[in-house]
Amino acid sequence: MRLKHRRSQWIQHPLFGGAVVGSAPTVSTFSPADNAVNVAINATLVVTFSENVFLSAAPFTVTLKKTSDNSTIDSWIVSSDGGSGAGQCEITNGTELTLHLTANLANSTEYYIVWVAGVVDDATGTPVAAQAGTTTWSFTTVAA
Numbered sequence: 001m002r003l004k005h006r007r008s009q010w011i012q013h014p015l016f017g018g019a020v021v022g023s024a025p026t027v028s029t030f031s032p033a034d035n036a037v038n039v040a041i042n043a044t045l046v047v048t049f050s051e052n053v054f055l056s057a058a059p060f061t062v063t064l065k066k067t068s069d070n071s072t073i074d075s076w077i078v079s080s081d082g083g084s085g086a087g088q089c090e091i092t093n094g095t096e097l098t099l100h101l102t103a104n105l106a107n108s109t110e111y112y113i114v115w116v117a118g119v120v121d122d123a124t125g126t127p128v129a130a131q132a133g134t135t136t137w138s139f140t141t142v143a144a
Helices: none
Strands: 002-006 009-013 027-031 036-039 045-049 061-066 072-077 089-092 096-099 110-115 138-141
Touching (some): 061 096
Parallel strands (some): 036 138
Antiparallel strands (some): 061 110, 089 096, 110 138
């Protein structure tokens, strides 16, 4: 492990063979998929990235919102909500940001997920871009 300086903080990231800072991680897939319907109300939300990623050491947030009124339903501060329990987030399989819901979602409701730039970084400290669009990752839960 080597210390890297980023955003006026010292954080640790493993460097693989002297990797050079390159392009930022990008989203490969969402689960549930974008525009999915009949999603379970207790679904685990997973974003798969193009390369291995790490939770940011900065207090950046991923937010789940209800489409009809843009209200916040759940949120994860990646620097302090790490873990596998309810209301926590974690990196699984190296490339997946896994979001565990605090409580079940409402039935027959459309949701979307947004995050700020840098919620995850790659091994060289390159941050992921922000996801601010309301239609980039949205889904609708199953009817009761």
